[in-house]
Amino acid sequence: EEARQVRIELDSSLPKPLICKLRDIFASPEKFVDQRVCLAGWVHHWRMDGKRLAFLELRDGTGFMQCVLSNELCMTYDALTLCREASVRVWGTVRHDARAKGGLELHADFWELVAPSTPEIEMVLTHESNPDILLNNRHLVIRGRRTSTTLRLRSLITQCFREHYFQRGYVELAPPTIVNTMCEGGSTLFKLDYFGINAYLTQSSQMYLESGIPAVGDCFCVLPSYRAELSDTRRHLAEFHHIEAEMPFITFADLLDAIEDLVCDVIARVLAKAGDLVRDLNPELVVPRRPFRRLTYADAIAYCREHEIYKDEEQKIHFEYGDDIPERPERLMTDQIGEPIFLTHFPVSMKAFYMQPCTDQPDLTESVDLLMPGVGEIVGGSMRIWRYKQLMDAYAREQIDPKPYYWYTDQRKFGSCPHGGYGLGLERFCCYVLGVRHVREVCLYPRYRGRISP
Numbered sequence: 001e002e003a004r005q006v007r008i009e010l011d012s013s014l015p016k017p018l019i020c021k022l023r024d025i026f027a028s029p030e031k032f033v034d035q036r037v038c039l040a041g042w043v044h045h046w047r048m049d050g051k052r053l054a055f056l057e058l059r060d061g062t063g064f065m066q067c068v069l070s071n072e073l074c075m076t077y078d079a080l081t082l083c084r085e086a087s088v089r090v091w092g093t094v095r096h097d098a099r100a101k102g103g104l105e106l107h108a109d110f111w112e113l114v115a116p117s118t119p120e121i122e123m124v125l126t127h128e129s130n131p132d133i134l135l136n137n138r139h140l141v142i143r144g145r146r147t148s149t150t151l152r153l154r155s156l157i158t159q160c161f162r163e164h165y166f167q168r169g170y171v172e173l174a175p176p177t178i179v180n181t182m183c184e185g186g187s188t189l190f191k192l193d194y195f196g197i198n199a200y201l202t203q204s205s206q207m208y209l210e211s212g213i214p215a216v217g218d219c220f221c222v223l224p225s226y227r228a229e230l231s232d233t234r235r236h237l238a239e240f241h242h243i244e245a246e247m248p249f250i251t252f253a254d255l256l257d258a259i260e261d262l263v264c265d266v267i268a269r270v271l272a273k274a275g276d277l278v279r280d281l282n283p284e285l286v287v288p289r290r291p292f293r294r295l296t297y298a299d300a301i302a303y304c305r306e307h308e309i310y311k312d313e314e315q316k317i318h319f320e321y322g323d324d325i326p327e328r329p330e331r332l333m334t335d336q337i338g339e340p341i342f343l344t345h346f347p348v349s350m351k352a353f354y355m356q357p358c359t360d361q362p363d364l365t366e367s368v369d370l371l372m373p374g375v376g377e378i379v380g381g382s383m384r385i386w387r388y389k390q391l392m393d394a395y396a397r398e399q400i401d402p403k404p405y406y407w408y409t410d411q412r413k414f415g416s417c418p419h420g421g422y423g424l425g426l427e428r429f430c431c432y433v434l435g436v437r438h439v440r441e442v443c444l445y446p447r448y449r450g451r452i453s454p
């Protein structure tokens, strides 16, 4: 009853506040210290300290700041019933305070509730231990400090990729993601009914990028790709963001250089823009040394055989030439070697139909996977078959009906050229850069078998 009667009012005789974001304040504190500001955001934390003092940690999406509320400000009905995640507006003066995170705090002179939250929030967000509950409530979990920072850094990493490409003269294309061709084999296609005809969600935009090089030259895209992956691993998603590029008139060596340049330049850009934030999450991150170590597929099989990395751990069965190296052994090898590895020259039989065979060893392809410690494969790329006859033979070998691929084949009819490209999984790259274990953690709302909500 008493609380209901405590009313507070905005004092119009105070200096006019600067309307700003926390980002602005932390970017140039000297401009804001001792200034009156008005901030809008969410209550990240709320703690009463006796009757006359309260601490409100405000989050506005660009940062966090402690606001000190005293006397009447923490005695109103809204203050006494305030719950975490309510949205508020706070007026006050920015002050230096060594004890506060970031060295600044806000001494409030007025605040208002924009919209309340409820105590239920405490039930949802404390189930730290059960990943499924956290994933069901991801719409709330993303508000947390770590997850919101991760999403912010993912955005920055994406920006750095675009900057890399634009700086080097690539053009961004936007291929369709609803398609009637497959790129990476039938087993992981999502099928859908497209106005009565069969279509798929794209596995890769590669073939469309290839069709774009005679139009715009070097090109790239940042788009979702979809894989009906049954493997439930920490690096597989059903929907992921695929950063792909394609380049005309290059050699296989040029392709490897381009991938090295991409990975090192993007990491350098991220460190330059947000080194402190990134090193908070992943203190070990440095720009990898170039050139990356090169290992052929045959070398990798030999490495596994020599280093007790088995195809079947229990029965101690060795890998044989021709075996696919699955995720676990591949990661064991990468972690043992402890640096980025270009794994090259996979046998034709193991790889997609479009890959260019090596001139001197036609049973091998000019193909590459980039493996990074802690994550495993983050890039897959190759030179592409660029001769008409060879492509027709590849369709036949893989029993692919060439009809829906007519536009892809046409590239080999009208001014073909040696070319190549690659695809990089953005989520896996983010895991590497941010030192995050599971690709789900760097997604806004991850999609994998068994999850469609939220």
Ligand code: 4AD
Pocket (backbone or CB within 6 Å): 183, 184, 203, 204, 205, 206, 227, 229, 235, 236, 237, 238, 239, 240, 242, 244, 245, 377, 378, 379, 380, 381, 382, 421, 422, 423, 424, 425, 426, 427, 428, 439
């Ligand atoms: O090696 P992949 O399958 O290559 C292609 O799709 C080529 N067509 C790309 C190209 O040359 N333009 O996939 C490329 C990368 C992988 O290295 C991985 O980082 C990521 O895409 N990726 C996945 N990421 C998360 N979940 C999945 N299910 C993924 N499948 C592939």
